[in-house]
Amino acid sequence: MKISILILLGFLTTQVFAQRNPQIRVCLQNGGNFWSMDITSPRVDTIGFCRYDQSLLGSISMMNYFFYANETQAVRGFLSSETSISSCSTLGAMTVDAMDSTGMDWELCLFRDGSFIEKETLLRGLHSPINRRLREALTL
16 A cells, blocks of 8 residues: 555656656647757757657757747758758758767757757658657647
């Protein structure tokens, strides 16, 4: 009985935290999962992402898009990528190495406005079947 209560309490605490954190909330409300990654360049930081299967877009970009109707350069770059893009620099972004909490390495595109998108998400383009869930979240 005590274990059941502790598990229920832990679940409720997690749910309350998710509702109070706008980065987590925007991901969950739009059908994604919150994911974080650590970067060391150009500064040491932890970056939040909304993950849709294999597609990742910075959670701050999602907040700007859904809460303030503002497109960051990462969102604009993704939505305008009718065909595959060859590199982050094609859209004026720099490539940044990152690592998630499972130890997996990622490459991110960092735009001048500070917005992020996972590199392969951008390179695959808007109409890639792999990016379908992210595309649908942004174009509903």
